[in-house]
Amino acid sequence: MNHFRKPVDEDEQRVFIDRYGQPVTPNGVEQLLVDIKNRAGITGVRVSAHTFRHTFARMYLEQGEEIYRLSRLMGHIVR
Numbered sequence: 001m002n003h004f005r006k007p008v009d010e011d012e013q014r015v016f017i018d019r020y021g022q023p024v025t026p027n028g029v030e031q032l033l034v035d036i037k038n039r040a041g042i043t044g045v046r047v048s049a050h051t052f053r054h055t056f057a058r059m060y061l062e063q064g065e066e067i068y069r070l071s072r073l074m075g076h077i078v079r
Helices: 026-040 049-062 067-073
Strands: none
Touching: 026 049, 049 067
């Protein structure tokens, strides 16, 4: 990963950085997904980070995994 990543701050822990070495913002992710959707010619469906998150959760449960474990994976607070 360090071969291709050139963060401005060498202590940067985030995986996704932009071409300038800065962490990718949530807006940057959305813009990237819109660009991929347009380049692929996808129409009539929503393409977003939230859609990917929802799809992951649905497929995880469909494969018989536990909802409690899913909630932890998704970052939900479990008390």
